[in-house]
Amino acid sequence: MRFLIMLFFCSPFLAQNMETSLEHICKENQLMGLAVYTFSSTTEKVYAVGYRNEAQKLPITPETKFRIASISKAFxxxxxxxxxxxxxxxxxxxxxxxxxxxxxxxxxxxxxxxxxxxxxxxxxxxxxxxxxxxxxxxxxxxxxxxxxxxxxxxxxxxxxxxxxxxxxxxxxxxxxxxxxxxxxxxxxxxKQRFDIYMKNEILNPLGITATFNLQDIEDIQTIGTIYRFDEKGWLPNKDDFKGIKPSPSDLNNYKVGNNAVFFAPQGGLRASALDIGKFIKYLKNEGKTAKILSKKTIQLMKKNQWTFTGNNGDHYNGFFKQYGLGLHQTNLNTSDLIYDPDFFGNFIGHAGDAYGLISDAYFSEKQNFGFVVITNGCLIPFEKGKNSSFYKFEEEIFKLVCEDFIKKTSKVK
Known part of the structure; x- marks a missing residue:
């Protein structure tokens, strides 16, 4: 299932180990494919395993964009x-x-x-x-x-x-x-249309080509299809364009301020793992990589607004225990654990789940480290995690990328 890997400032040996491990996780969990991004103070990497389109046998690449579900909310x-x-x-x-x-x-x-x-x-x-x-x-x-x-x-x-x-x-x-x-x-x-505002004010300044409007995608073949599986085999569930860009919607009668749900601000952003990586890196570095928000406002976004106390919310089987302004806070309890809270502290970001896609994007408060995980489908129902409310394959990838960061950090010291 090995196809393509893009790396910055990392050794070929380490890359091979990471890629092989991701291939194993993909195969063991019967995933259609994976896109994984990590960053630290000295490295930035994107790994791609599996297919973005199974029928055409098109591999996932670092440029592959997916409809990333609820990570869109953070944007x-x-x-x-x-x-x-x-x-x-x-x-x-x-x-x-x-x-x-x-x-x-x-x-x-x-x-x-x-x-x-x-x-x-x-x-x-x-x-x-x-x-x-x-x-x-x-x-x-x-x-x-x-x-x-x-x-x-x-x-x-x-x-x-x-x-x-x-x-x-x-x-x-x-x-x-x-x-x-x-x-x-x-x-x-x-007083601007939602997709245009987001493109001009947020996405372009971040230096990414993510979009809430499919018509902004130049090459429709870069879009990853999202799958479910049934008795007939892999079933395309979203974004199966077969190389043909859909005709644009008629927006002549679109009224700004009437109903922006048309552009799915809750889950419709199409972005690559690298696109999302630049976003979480921006938040981690509190605006140093792009001029969008003041440092004070980014800090306010990251500040906790709600904490589960036992009867003040639906925690979704322990997944939601704290939430900021559009940002999920996790790694604080057994049920929402990502990895080693003593070392990494709180993780801040967001997760997504829609049409068969699962996505995660989080950065550590204590360490200069973050990651993005995207899969576009699973042959079997996603297996529950052994140690948290995340799925089993997510736990395995979290462990892999976090231990890799710890290993490299200890070598530097």
Missing amino acids: TALGLMKLYDKKMFQLDDAISDYLNFKVENPNFPGVPITFRMLLSHTSSIQDGAGYDAFLASTYNETPSPSVSSVITPTGKSFTSDMFMNYKPGTYFTYCNFNYGLIGTLIEKIS
Whole structure:
């Protein structure tokens, strides 16, 4: 399954060991493929194993872009926080003040829902039954419906379970629609279409070619297909373009600030492992690699906003124990362990899971180290991890890349 590897400042012997180990993990866990990125103070590496397209036998390469699922939320959060940095809103402002309709939990009238709550998933909004109908309308109706249609009681897609029976700001529940609202607020405040704003203000300054708009991809063959497996074999589940770029959507009637869910700010960014690596490296170095946010605002993003105390949130089988402003904080408890908290401290970043793709992007608070892991499918159901809420293959890769960093760090010392 060996295809291509891109390395910077690392020995061929070490690279061979790492690549061989990743091939073994890929084969043992019956994955379609892997893209793995790591960085330290002296090295930056990308490893690629397996296929980006099984039918065409196209290998994953360092340039392969995937629809990276919820890691997209961290990018979207950065986009919103740039507007915060420009003092265009305050975190504890009511979002209703920036929209043309009121967003309010019917169970708690008069309690504002704020930017901080959306970013930290404490808004009391959840992906209720109406959310799927709203998504279908978003992609099948022209023009797309307003986000108000699913979040206000008079909206055609609204269902009462779009809100939880918890006071806004008091309970964590992971919610995709929070970030659909954030994307729409970015449009409202910036007066720019979400994908264009993100490209010009976030992605281009980071020096990456990731995009929320498929039409920005010059070579459609660089997109990795996402797979599931059934009795008929490998089943393409997302982005199986067969070398043909889809026709562009008709955006003539697109209304800025109406419904940015169209561009999937919650999970639709297409990016390579290297693209994501530059993003987490930017956050780790607190803005030294690109001029986007102030150091103070990056530190605010990384600051914890919610901590699980036993009954103040849905922790998803122990996966979510702390959350910042668009950033997951982990490696603090047995259930969310990545590797050796005494050495690495807290890991900050985000994970993703959609259509058969699993993705991770985290950096250590204590060490100058971070990593990205992406797989585009598994022959069998993903096996639960032995030591945490991560999957088994994730635990194996985390151990591999973390021990590699520790080994090299000890040699330097």
